[in-house]
Amino acid sequence: MEQPKKPLSRFALAGFGLAVIAALIGLAAGPGTRLGLWPFRTGFGLLSLTGNLGLAAALISLFGQIVTRPTGRVRGFGLAFAGLIIGLACTTVTWRLYQTAQRLPAIHDITTDTENPPQFSALLAVRGMGANSPIYGGPKIAEQQHRAYPDIKPVILDLPAALAFEKVEKTARAMGWKIVASVPPDSRLEATDTTFWFGFTDDIVVRVTPYGAGSRVDARSLSRIGRSDMGTNAKRLRAFLAALAKGDN
Numbered sequence: 001m002e003q004p005k006k007p008l009s010r011f012a013l014a015g016f017g018l019a020v021i022a023a024l025i026g027l028a029a030g031p032g033t034r035l036g037l038w039p040f041r042t043g044f045g046l047l048s049l050t051g052n053l054g055l056a057a058a059l060i061s062l063f064g065q066i067v068t069r070p071t072g073r074v075r076g077f078g079l080a081f082a083g084l085i086i087g088l089a090c091t092t093v094t095w096r097l098y099q100t101a102q103r104l105p106a107i108h109d110i111t112t113d114t115e116n117p118p119q120f121s122a123l124l125a126v127r128g129m130g131a132n133s134p135i136y137g138g139p140k141i142a143e144q145q146h147r148a149y150p151d152i153k154p155v156i157l158d159l160p161a162a163l164a165f166e167k168v169e170k171t172a173r174a175m176g177w178k179i180v181a182s183v184p185p186d187s188r189l190e191a192t193d194t195t196f197w198f199g200f201t202d203d204i205v206v207r208v209t210p211y212g213a214g215s216r217v218d219a220r221s222l223s224r225i226g227r228s229d230m231g232t233n234a235k236r237l238r239a240f241l242a243a244l245a246k247g248d249n
Contacts, residue, residue: 012076015061034199054090122181
């Protein structure tokens with residue numbers, strides 16, 4: 001005689017459902033901000049909610065696994081296992097973001113020359129109201145940068161300034177930056193770069209100056225909004241300067 005089918009565990013179903021909701025909220029946080037559906041602070045809040053919901057989903061799913069074990073009276077072990085994995089993934093991602101924010105200084109203006117940073121000109125007219133100040137923060141910001149990103153330094157090229165500037169522009173284009181101004185007489189290039197997930201627009205200025213028989217390249221990357229850049233500007237400059245030094249353009 002066929003055994004009656006066990007009922008589906010409410011804990012397994014609830015845990016899985018909550019985990020899926022958490023994942024969907026996390027996936028929507030960035031694109032929604034990028035599309036202008038809500039302010040960036042709301043997007044960050046949604047990420048925080050993702051972590052909290054993910055943790056709750058993982059705990060409920062864990063209990064669901066216990067009650068749906070083979071000798072239990074209800075089924076849904078696989079559903080509970082999936083809820084546990086998805087919930088833990090949501091919690092882990094948001095926890096790592098939180099740890100990064102705690103580990104790095106809350107700054108958003110990174111430059112290779114903290115004593116005489118490259119200055120913005122063309123970009124000043126398009127940065128918009130409410131953008132972070134283009135005026136460098138001075139010794140306090142410089143100290144935090146040097147402590148967190150000691151590798152962000154100028155690049156010395158064995159090229160005269162004119163050829164070095166050509167290489168700078170070529171490298172910037174290869175990295176996908178949007179060139180806003182290229183001024184060879186001033187050896188100054190200004191560009192913007194957009195972050196992948198949230199779509200934040202950051203401003204960049206690169207300066208080339210003679211240095212002995214060669215040239216010195218200084219760069220600066222500034223977030224338009226937000227107090228902390230979570231290391232984005234340093235990562236951008238690091239990649240640009242490395243490509244410039246190696247000739248990967």
